[in-house]
Amino acid sequence: MNDTNQCGPLFVGCPNQGDRGVLLARINDLLDRRWFTNNGPLVQEFEQRIADYVGVRHCVAMCNATVALEIASHALGFAGEVIVPAYTFVATVHALQWQGIRPVFADINPATYNIEPGTLEKLITPKTTGIVGVHVWGRACDVEAIETIAAHHHLQVLFDAAHAFGCSYRGRMVGGFGRCEVFSFHATKFLNSFEGGAVTTNDAELAEKLRLMRNFGFSGYDNVIYQGVNGKMTEVCAAMGLTSLEAVDAIVATNCRNYDCYCRFLADIPGVAIIAYDPLEKNNYQYIIVEIDEQASGVSRDGLVTHLHSHGIIARKYFWPGVHRMEPYRTLQPDAGRSLPNTEQVSARVIVLPTGQAVDEVSVAWVCHVIRDFINCGHRPTGNRGTSPR
Ligand SMILES: Cc1ncc(COP(=O)(O)O)c(C=O)c1O
Incomplete structure (x- = not known):
């Protein structure tokens, strides 16, 4: 050459883009309908089709995965300390810290880049309320080992599946593990809705709570029953998401x-x-x-x-540096790197092409x-x- x-x-x-003509037709329709956001028909269709694809009962679409992680951790009652890998995109950890939850960094397995279940027991304290696993690069975590340890200690498990739409673990699609899982449909993800994310779960009660929390906590017109936020997906994003899903x-x-x-x-x-x-x-x-x-x-x-x-x-050099070397974590936990040798080693070697x-x-x-x-x-x-x- x-x-x-x-x-x-x-x-x-x-x-990536799906069929542009189909996307523009959807956008034309939504403009005619004058229903731009607030759980419109395209968002509802997107949720149903994501749930079907993944094989879960409930999908709650959100404005992005970061807000979805925040809402999901809030809905699960995460507090105190939550165990999370440092080898991830910073949003996984920010979503916890943003709510005053202390991230406790777990090392990864250098062969899989995923959280090493063998490190978990010694990180659990009386303050621990949950574990966040990340399916890094779409290769699923050791779900079974994580869930077993979590059940033993009465902890909740949330999976950050931002990379893992369309991926499987032991033949089952990612999306139905833990209490819930969070996907990203950011423009850089292989399936995108411009910006977007979703929480999937088989738990109807949790799904309902997530739905209300993404809409300020409103239950009906004038009744707020949860501390919520604006996490809604717009119709134009759902139009893009549906068109991407078709491709x-x-x-x-x-x-x-x-x-x-x-x-x-x-x-x-x-x-x-x-x-x-x-x-x-x-x-x-x-x-x-x-x-x-x-x-x-x-x-x-x-x-x-x-x-x-x-x-x-x-x-790109994802994920370098490890999140523990970014602010505010490097100031709050200056010694974290000592117990993360595999994170340090892997993050110094990777290149994304x-x-x-x-x-x-x-x-x-x-x-x-x-x-x-x-x-x-x-x-x-x-x-x-x-x-x-x-
Ligand atoms: C592992 C992981 N979690 C969360 C996010 C945040 O996703 P979003 O950009 O949709 O907020 C990303 C984004 O790249 C990610 O890679």
Whole structure:
């Protein structure tokens, strides 16, 4: 391959889109109806179709997953301390801290990047009220182990499934585990509603509480029965969500093709390992995650990212730094890193590469060529070699 980028800029999280004509028709209809928000017909349809897809009884759509996490933790009565991984997007932890709940950071299993159940017992104190598991990159947590420990200590379990729509755990779709699960439909997610999120659960009472709490706590016109907030999804977001949902199989097929291409093109590059998805489970393949072994590759992870950026490939270092190294946590819990060796190690090695509808086989070949070229040449301190041919 030559050294000219013929792909244009490539971004992690470039949005996917369903059928534009169908989306615009839905938007036209909702404008005609003059029902823009407050549990409109498109939101209700979106909720029903998400619930059907996931195989749960209830889906409560929200304005985004962060607010959904806040409302869900409030509805579950989380207080005091809640155990949560530090290897996650900061919103998982902010949702707790925002409500005055102390996050207690659990380390991850370096093979799965998910919370390590073996660390949980020693983190539980009389103040602990719950555990938040995150299905990182759509690979489900060890749900059974977490639920068993939680039940033993009378704790509630909430799963942050922001990455895991369309994924399964032991053959069952993510969405029905714990007391409830939270999905994100942010523009960067493989299935998006511009901004959006949802809580899914099989618990009717909890679902009703979530519905009222996302609408200020109103039960009927003039009667507020809970402390609520404005967490509602708008009709235009539901229009986008429904249109994306109709394209979900095609988007997953594209992600899967890109993932296979990355696996092939990166296979023999020393020190570069792409994470695997269990072929026995369903996955959305929305994340291309590679770990860089600095010794084996001879390059630094950060140098490689800078190099990719200089070639118009906007790779990301998720989740670096771990949440415990971000404010306010690094001030409140300055020693947290000592008990998170796997989080520290994994977050120093990961790179997320572009995929989705905006990426094709030629783009994947180009990204892999840039990586291979940088590694073959060894680390150059500037991290930017332009595009000169070798
Ligand atoms: C694990 C995780 N949780 C929560 C969120 C927050 O989602 P939203 O942007 O919909 O608020 C994200 C967003 O990327 C995420 O990755």
